[in-house]
Amino acid sequence: MKTYRLTTFCKQLTCPSAETLLSYGVAGLASEAKIQVTNHLAGCDFCDAELHLLTRQSPLAPVNYEQSKMPASLKYLAESLLAGSLLRIESFAENIYEKERLTLMQ
Numbered sequence: 001m002k003t004y005r006l007t008t009f010c011k012q013l014t015c016p017s018a019e020t021l022l023s024y025g026v027a028g029l030a031s032e033a034k035i036q037v038t039n040h041l042a043g044c045d046f047c048d049a050e051l052h053l054l055t056r057q058s059p060l061a062p063v064n065y066e067q068s069k070m071p072a073s074l075k076y077l078a079e080s081l082l083a084g085s086l087l088r089i090e091s092f093a094e095n096i097y098e099k100e101r102l103t104l105m106q
Contacts, residue, residue, distance in 0.1 A: 011050070
């Protein structure tokens with residue numbers, strides 16, 4: 001088990017990029033670059049931890065979101081606020097009530 005020193009735990013300018021570390025983790029680097037990363041990992045706890053995370057964390061699957069229709073009252077409010085025409089909350093409430101009658105359901 002590797003022991004960690006108490007130093008500043010952050011990525012430095014001399015650290016390899018996440019892409020380089022990922023390539024190193026999946027054996028996709030040339031031998032000279034691989035030696036450089038190996039030497040860097042021996043002295044950099046942050047990159048060692050980053051490599052561990054990158055090689056063991058499965059990539060997230062892309063998520064497709066459907067766009068939903070904005071309610072008429074919310075659209076009116078947004079347009080009024082952006083246009084600066086909504087001066088009083090009472091006028092907004094009156095206009096919404098006239099456009100969209102709300103009913104209570106049991």
